Amino acid sequence: xxxxxxxxxxxxxxxxxxxxxxxxxxxxxxxxxxxxxxxxxxxxxxxxxxxxxxxxxxxxxxxxxxxxxxxxxxxxxxxxxxxxxxxxxxxxxxxxxxxxxxxxxxxxxxxxxxxxxxxxxxxxxxxxxxxxxxxxxxxxxxxxxxxxxxxxxxxxxxxxxxxxxxxxxxxxxxxxxxxxxxxxxxxxxxx
Numbered sequence: 001x002x003x004x005x006x007x008x009x010x011x012x013x014x015x016x017x018x019x020x021x022x023x024x025x026x027x028x029x030x031x032x033x034x035x036x037x038x039x040x041x042x043x044x045x046x047x048x049x050x051x052x053x054x055x056x057x058x059x060x061x062x063x064x065x066x067x068x069x070x071x072x073x074x075x076x077x078x079x080x081x082x083x084x085x086x087x088x089x090x091x092x093x094x095x096x097x098x099x100x101x102x103x104x105x106x107x108x109x110x111x112x113x114x115x116x117x118x119x120x121x122x123x124x125x126x127x128x129x130x131x132x133x134x135x136x137x138x139x140x141x142x143x144x145x146x147x148x149x150x151x152x153x154x155x156x157x158x159x160x161x162x163x164x165x166x167x168x169x170x171x172x173x174x175x176x177x178x179x180x181x182x183x184x185x186x187x188x189x190x191x
Contacts (some may be wrong), residue, residue, distance in 0.1 A: 043078025106161035
């Protein structure tokens with residue numbers, strides 16, 4: 001889930017940026033220091049939106065930089081347990097599908113796609129169900145639920161997000177639309 005948050009931090013203005021306008025130098029220092037940082041509590045800081053309050057500058061002996069305490073707004077992404085998300089399939093592998101979810105990729109294991117047996121069609125790079133012949137491939141849009149979150153602060157690429165589509169209202173968007181049309185048609189015929 002994306003959130004706008006107010007954070008506090010320190011902006012280090014290097015000596016070669018001391019001639020720049022203070023707001024611009026602080027914004028650049030905040031972006032360089034905080035953007036793409038993963039924090040287990042906050043999630044991932046996707047973007048620094050700008051400083052609200054810049055405190056007094058501090059100089060440390062032997063360091064030519066000036067340090068400012070800053071309050072700033074940031075756009076943060078943190079996947080929450082049981083959250084319903086929509087994403088795009090970016091890769092199909094033998095054991096499942098990877099979905100793009102903001103700054104992370106989530107894994108949809110073959111056992112979590114449908115209640116049917118799923119096989120991997122290597123030639124077409126698709127996952128196909130045995131009974132209903134539903135398929136999942138790169139570029140497909142899906143709705144899934146987050147069932148596992150493990151954020152790695154040191155190496156964000158090692159973060160893991162587990163997903164499921166085995167519940168009502170979840171799945172490839174085309175499957176959901178077809179189910180909805182069938183339900184509406186059945187209700188219309190019943191009247």
